[in-house]
């Protein structure tokens with residue numbers, strides 16, 4: 001293969017790496033952000049659950065206090081029953097006793113409900129904490145690696161630009177300009193191999209004459225359909 005074509009292929013490889021690096025400069029911060037947000041969201045969820053648990057604990061204490069008060073009152077009314085003289089007094093105290101008993105049973109039920117809810121929430125929180133640990137083991141090394149990748153992009157870009165300069169100084173300016181013009185119009189692919197008797201860029205079958213020309217010629221030949229520069233690669237089944 002002609003030296004010029006080899007240089008163009010090399011330049012295209014470098015340009016594709018540069019494109020990838022430039023894309024990474026945009027994509028990596030978003031990927032890192034997503035990985036961190038997954039951990040943060042689960043962490044927030046656990047914190048919400050803990051706050052809810054504390055609130056339930058507070059409500060339970062309030063209900064227990066109410067229960068104690070009702071129990072004290074009941075005791076007091078039951079003692080009064082022993083000292084009453086009239087039926088009327090008896091009825092009044094008995095009514096109070098019934099009220100306190102109903103109140104006690106309400107408090108007890110409420111406390112039981114709170115305890116059930118708390119137990120379920122505690123279990124859920126334990127599961128979430130394990131999920132969080134697993135997620136951290138997965139995500140932290142990933143985002144640390146991505147942060148390293150991101151911080152080295154500028155250096156890697158500089159290296160590729162150096163490589164490019166080393167190749168382009170040896171290339172005819174007119175040819176480089178043609179390559180750059182085609183590449184710009186063709187989505188980054190300016191020079192393509194012939195594959196299965198077709199252009200490796202637009203996949204249109206090439207006339208046998210054209211294939212022979214590309215194999216033998218010393219000049220730069222392009223695909224008549226898409227305008228890309230064609231080359232022959234012995235290693236490809238063309």
Ligand SMILES: [Zn+2]
Pocket residue numbers: 199200201202203204223224225226227228
């Ligand atoms: Zn083509």
